[in-house]
Amino acid sequence: MRISGLSNSSILGNLAKNKRKLIPIPNGTIPDPKGQDLDFVNVAYSHLIHSDWEKLEKLSSGFTPFRFKHVLLKMKKDYVLSYELYKWVQLKNPTFHNLETHSMILHVLTKHRKFKSSQLIMKDILNSSSVDLPFKLFEAILYSYRLCDSCPAVFDALFKTHAHMKKFRNATATFCQMKDYGFLPTIESCNAFMSSLHSLNREDIVLTFYGEIRRCRISPNTYTMNMVIYAHCKMGNMDKAIEVFQDMASMCLFPTVASHNILISAYCNKGLLTSAIKLKALMEKNGLKPDSVTYNTLINGFCKQKKMHDANKVFSEMKGVNVSPNTVTYNSLINGYSQLGNSEKGYELYEEMINIGVKADLLTYNALILGFCKEGKTKKAALAVKELDKQNFVPNSSTFAALILGQCTRKNSERAFELYRSMIRSGCHPNSNTYEILISSFCHNQDFDGAIQVLREMLGRNITPASTILSELCNGLCEKGNENLAVKLRNEVEARSRG
Incomplete structure (x- = not known):
């Protein structure tokens, strides 16, 4: 599988490079303004610091990228005015800015920690279809770095922007280029990169990148470690996940509720419910209070194994410690009873959730419909479908599959086939x-x-x-x-x- 045009082996290969000595940061310069250029820069600067935009308006046609850069250099300590000028010029002429003018405003903004504004500019630039643009942008930022008396945050912002845009090839290349010049991203930006990789199920690269973070001596935080634990769990390596979990204390990082929840979920997915319950007990022993995610994960785990008695015990405990059940909680229980053919209990839970103000969603109605249909109660299922329509939920494949099952249970294959046809017409895909x-x-x-x-x-x-x-x-x-x-x-x- 490739992500953003880069194969897994290419990413891993790029991360393994950069063992060479640091490259000196270049001293980028621009010629001093002379004659008319110098006069224009001084007059424009004077109008700006006096916020005389009316007079500046008369000079707008005389702005060139060269003049703009010198005006910006004179006022770079005032990021508000600098940014206003940048946007004003762009409004006058959308094609005015080039990579050099873009990079200079990025230096001004990031030095003053205005990361949202700088990342918006970066995103606009990088949305171009030009293949070599990311490299050229890095180069432009690098060559204007000393000129603008900038700080490493500008490169960190670029790396983070690539990560948020899920441009993994560019993020990896930027990370490696940063190392070449002695810059390292913050752990927050590294986390953004890892989080984006998680969203595409690339846990293998998450773990490789984590190894690179450690080699670069970038200190991970708890969120980093949670993602590493999750990656090991997702790849089926529970022993390694537990080892990382246990090693957190040696790094002066302490597992949070979220850390425990990741492992509890992994245990439940493997059917190791005893281990999941033990981890919850350890969590409480360490002074951490289980949250709705903890309880929902355990309830769902027991429901999947059709251990409704145990699921109800956890449910009762959840309510007893004032952790409010939510839609996920009730959906797990209703579906659990429906799978066992106990639609009556499932409907009781549905009424309970509605009475206490918990909103039902499509999954709730699908679970109810399945329970009714498993028992051949097609009239009750039809009433549930009407309620589903009333709530403006659109039936999906699971809805139709349950209804088809109901008709088949009643040996009404013709009606079941009609529902199958409706399913196809609705754009749903039977399994x-x-x-x-x-x-x-x-x-x-x-x-x-x-x-x-x-x-x-x-x-x-x-x-x-x-x-x-x-x-x-x-x-x-x-x-x-x-x-x-x-x-x-x-x-x-x-x-x-x-x-």
Whole structure:
């Protein structure tokens, strides 16, 4: 997989470079203004410091990038006025600024810690489609660095901007160039880079970059370590995640509630609920109070394993310590009971959440509908769908899948197929489970033409049926004396699965 045009190996390779000696920062200069240029600069500067924009307006046609740079150099200590001039000139002529004038205002703003404004300018510049623009921008900032008496924050802002824009190739290149000249990003900017990588599930690069942070002796903070723990968990390396968690104290960093929640979630995802509960107890022993995320994670973990008694114990404790249940809490419980075929308990929880002012969402209604449909209570499911519509939620694939299941449970395969058609028209995509439920329903009703039609639609979407479903259809055809058709269908499915 490539991200922003750069392969994983390229990123790792770039990070491994830069073992050479530091490169001296160049002394960029611009010629002094003379004659008319000098007069213009002095007059414009005078108008600016007196905020006489009316007089400055008369000079607007005489502004050139050269004159602008000298005016900016004279007033660089006043970042407010400098920024106003920058924007004023741009308003007069949107194509006026070049990389040199851009870089100079970036120096002024970042030196005065106006990072939001500087990053907005950087984003506007970098949104250009020019491939080599990021390199040229770095170069322009570098060459005007000493001229503007700047500070390293300007490079940090550039690195952070690339990270926020998810331009990982540019961020990596900037990081390496910064190291070349002896600049290092702040840990906050490194965190922004790692966070952006997490959003694209690139935990491998997160961990590589963390190693580079440590080699550069950039001190990580708790947020950094939480991302490292999360990366190890996501990659299935729980032992390493626990090791990092335990090593935080040696770095004078102490696990927060969020740190514990990451590990608790990983334990729950692996079905290690006893370990998750033990970690929660350790968290409390260390004086940290579990929050709604902690409780919701545990409740969901127990619900997924159909341990509703344990889920309810956690739910009761949550309410007992005044941690308010939210939509996520109730959705987990309602879905847990629905999966077990206890729609009555699920509906009780739905009424409870509405009564205490917790808002239901689409997932809530889908869980209710599933519970009703599993028990063949299609009328109640229809009422839930009406409530869903009343709340302006749009049914999704899960909604339709549940409704199809309900009709199939009642052996009403024709109605189920109508719902399937509505599902397709709505732009929702059935999964293999929905197709297989439909095929099985048609088979139970001895409607093998309908089952074959569904199978062909399934194959048309490049979804291969489970062997059990295919056997059910083929055995039914054989019992009806259609052995040839059964063999033909089996061969067709096998040929597609091989292809």
